[in-house]
Amino acid sequence: MDIKSLAHQLKQVVIEHDAMNLLETTFGDGLKRAPFGRDKLQWFLACHVASVRAVPTSILALAMRISNELLQHDYFNAHAVAARTLFAAAHEYGLANTELGITPTHFQLYRDGLRSWGFDENDIIHDPRIFPECAEITAYIDDVAMRRPIAQSLACHFALEEVADREFVLLWEGFSRHWRAYGLTGVDDPALSFYQIHTIQEPLHGAHGLEALTMYLEHVPTDESVLVQGVVEWMAIYHKWLKAFEGAFFS
Numbered sequence: 001m002d003i004k005s006l007a008h009q010l011k012q013v014v015i016e017h018d019a020m021n022l023l024e025t026t027f028g029d030g031l032k033r034a035p036f037g038r039d040k041l042q043w044f045l046a047c048h049v050a051s052v053r054a055v056p057t058s059i060l061a062l063a064m065r066i067s068n069e070l071l072q073h074d075y076f077n078a079h080a081v082a083a084r085t086l087f088a089a090a091h092e093y094g095l096a097n098t099e100l101g102i103t104p105t106h107f108q109l110y111r112d113g114l115r116s117w118g119f120d121e122n123d124i125i126h127d128p129r130i131f132p133e134c135a136e137i138t139a140y141i142d143d144v145a146m147r148r149p150i151a152q153s154l155a156c157h158f159a160l161e162e163v164a165d166r167e168f169v170l171l172w173e174g175f176s177r178h179w180r181a182y183g184l185t186g187v188d189d190p191a192l193s194f195y196q197i198h199t200i201q202e203p204l205h206g207a208h209g210l211e212a213l214t215m216y217l218e219h220v221p222t223d224e225s226v227l228v229q230g231v232v233e234w235m236a237i238y239h240k241w242l243k244a245f246e247g248a249f250f251s
């Protein structure tokens with residue numbers, strides 16, 4: 001297997017998928033066009049908060065599975081492969097900067113953001129309008145990280161990180177453009193910190209995820225179709241999720 005061409009192929013599957021166009025027209029054009037009204041904003045945040053639930057824990061689970069499997073193949077390098085995914089989890093858990101010690105986790109930043117928007121975080125997580133696609137994508141992320149073949153989990157993880165990179169840039173751009181209309185103190189308002197930190201941290205996650213995948217394949221050769229299918233399946237779920245957002249907020 002030519003690992004370089006495989007990596008290129010997986011990237012192309014992400015870039016060329018219809019979901020990426022829909023991401024641009026919804027989270028991109030839609031959020032920039034005009035600010036949401038208060039009620040719609042609350043509903044949007046509720047759906048988004050519900051959809052990221054499994055991201056930090058799925059990365060941890062994947063890192064542990066990679067470590068355990070590769071210890072059998074390459075005792076001294078196993079953790080170095082897992083570290084490529086754990087890197088993203090360190091960000092999620094607020095452990096990225098050891099000199100600063102334990103800093104707010106991404107979810108704590110999101111909670112503080114919700115408060116700065118003027119919402120109660122408990123109202124947000126119990127919003128009855130959260131559509132089923134949010135629980136569906138969360139269940140998928142959990143399932144693929146914990147129960148599918150590790151190569152497929154890694155392919156999905158890579159694709160998830162790639163789309164998240166663009167998604168968070170668009171969230172940041174869309175919301176920060178209308179900070180006055182949203183009643184925020186500026187583009188550095190805590191309401192936007194969760195999105196803003198991802199624009200800094202996210203770009204490395206996809207690249208490291210791909211590196212983890214290619215290192216893993218050196219030890220555990222896997223049919224290319226499993227990897228392509230892993231990305232395709234994720235993109236289909238993500239596309240469905242975006243369509244729900246399109247229907248609720250952008251049409």
Ligand SMILES: [Fe+2]
Nearest residue numbers: 055092106198
């Ligand atoms: Fe995050």
Ligand SMILES: [Fe+2]
Nearest residue numbers: 088161202205
């Ligand atoms: Fe990430």
